[in-house]
Amino acid sequence: MSLDIQWLDATAEDFSTHLNTLTAWEAVSDQQVLSTVQSIISGVRQQGDQALVDYTCRFDQRNLASITDVCLGIETLHEARQRLNINDEQALVAAADRVRQYHEKQVQSSWQYEEEGVLLGQQVTPMARVGIYVPGGKAAYPSSVLMNAIPAKVAGVKEVIMVVPMPKGVVNDWVLAAAAIAGVDKVFTIGGAQAIAALAYGTESVPKVDKIVGPGNIYVATAKQLVFGQVGIDMIAGPSEILVICDGKTDPDWIAMDLFSQAEHDEDAQSILISPDRDFLHKVEASIKRLLPTMERKDLIATSLANRGAFIWTPDIDTAVAVSNQIAPEHLELSVENPQALLPKIQHAGAIFMGRYTAEALGDYCAGPNHVLPTSGTARFSSPLGVYDFQKRSSLVCFSAESASEIGQIASTLARGEGLTAHARSAEYRITTKE
Ligand SMILES: NC(=O)c1ccc[n+]([C@@H]2O[C@H](COP(=O)([O-])OP(=O)(O)OC[C@H]3O[C@@H](n4cnc5c(N)ncnc54)[C@H](O)[C@@H]3O)[C@@H](O)[C@H]2O)c1
Ligand SMILES: N[C@H](CO)Cc1c[nH]c[nH+]1
Numbered sequence: 001m002s003l004d005i006q007w008l009d010a011t012a013e014d015f016s017t018h019l020n021t022l023t024a025w026e027a028v029s030d031q032q033v034l035s036t037v038q039s040i041i042s043g044v045r046q047q048g049d050q051a052l053v054d055y056t057c058r059f060d061q062r063n064l065a066s067i068t069d070v071c072l073g074i075e076t077l078h079e080a081r082q083r084l085n086i087n088d089e090q091a092l093v094a095a096a097d098r099v100r101q102y103h104e105k106q107v108q109s110s111w112q113y114e115e116e117g118v119l120l121g122q123q124v125t126p127m128a129r130v131g132i133y134v135p136g137g138k139a140a141y142p143s144s145v146l147m148n149a150i151p152a153k154v155a156g157v158k159e160v161i162m163v164v165p166m167p168k169g170v171v172n173d174w175v176l177a178a179a180a181i182a183g184v185d186k187v188f189t190i191g192g193a194q195a196i197a198a199l200a201y202g203t204e205s206v207p208k209v210d211k212i213v214g215p216g217n218i219y220v221a222t223a224k225q226l227v228f229g230q231v232g233i234d235m236i237a238g239p240s241e242i243l244v245i246c247d248g249k250t251d252p253d254w255i256a257m258d259l260f261s262q263a264e265h266d267e268d269a270q271s272i273l274i275s276p277d278r279d280f281l282h283k284v285e286a287s288i289k290r291l292l293p294t295m296e297r298k299d300l301i302a303t304s305l306a307n308r309g310a311f312i313w314t315p316d317i318d319t320a321v322a323v324s325n326q327i328a329p330e331h332l333e334l335s336v337e338n339p340q341a342l343l344p345k346i347q348h349a350g351a352i353f354m355g356r357y358t359a360e361a362l363g364d365y366c367a368g369p370n371h372v373l374p375t376s377g378t379a380r381f382s383s384p385l386g387v388y389d390f391q392k393r394s395s396l397v398c399f400s401a402e403s404a405s406e407i408g409q410i411a412s413t414l415a416r417g418e419g420l421t422a423h424a425r426s427a428e429y430r431i432t433t434k435e
């Protein structure tokens, strides 16, 4: 099988240009996708359930009589769980337990403090109803059910509505069982932009939610970007990414398979290996050539590697880290002897996998941390999906008569400085003049 993958040299003059081309991915950059998504969103807003039925028949090749064919209640989820074999069910439960334990550490609590007649604080409350998008086009993702729903439930969200496309109407027991285990309240087997529009605006059957989280393809990402403001969103998650920094001493087959692990998600997934050892890069290339024909998704992997795969040679590990910081990858594997020593130098990465034994795939399923992570360089400013995404904060303010009088003077002065006399007088009513 022929292999088409870019080779880059970090010391070359045109390196940055190549790197920028390789790493650029933007949801709302494709005009055709944008106009398709806009028209789907307005279709759902105008025609509600009927539009959902029509789009789902068209895009997921389903034969639906009515919207009720895509609504699944809790009993259906539990029936799917019962159908799983015991080993598979136990693996899901074990993964869910690890994910829950990790996320319980993220819970933020309310706090208050008092100083001289003033009480100040922050009250933390869960969102009431959230929508989780679970991708289901090219593959089904029970692990994404756990990663999206568990933090919501740990945060205390009362109602978790899940949407997941079910191409050709093929029921995936894994996905439904994961929803049962994670405590999802309702499932609609719809996907793409139409599912996002339904959650954002509500239809006769799909309840409008406060926030939509979860990854998806370009239609999903574009739709999330367009409905933001109407509802909250977690992030715009693009195609999966892996960047491996290796000192050249890990088994090349392991690294080849780690690169495949993200390439097999999507034609636009990004898989990059950086090493200061040129011979090692060649060994990994040989491993890829040998192993690729053995892969079930060999064509998808080959396309992905050709589109956005790269071997990057750097003069040393520090330069490898600098290049990685420039890319800000979703997943960063530090396949080196002492990953702890590199940690302080890592500025941007969604998740950091430390040491030769820590395959990124463990993080995708059951390590504990969330696998919904910032992609496309957004790790520069955003973080993994977590309990904090489902909690919101209200400020608390309480003044005694004396403190209202004292601090009110400052408010009054500033309000008059802004020319806002109602503000000023509101504060002044509470100012008591001392005899
Ligand atoms: N970041 C993460 O945690 C994570 C986890 C799992 C998957 N992913 C990513 O999620 C993505 C999943 O994509 P997917 O396609 O498999 O599933 P998906 O569920 O995101 O998309 C499927 C839907 O796309 C819509 N669609 C497809 N073609 C269309 C067209 N021509 N016009 C209008 N709508 C169309 C359909 O409505 C369909 O239901 C991949 O990029 C994968 O890398 C990310
Ligand atoms: N690697 C994906 C996130 O980028 C998550 C996933 C789910 N299943 C397998 N992998």
Ligand SMILES: [Zn+2]
Pocket (backbone or CB within 6 Å): 240, 261, 262, 265, 364
């Ligand atoms: Zn993965």
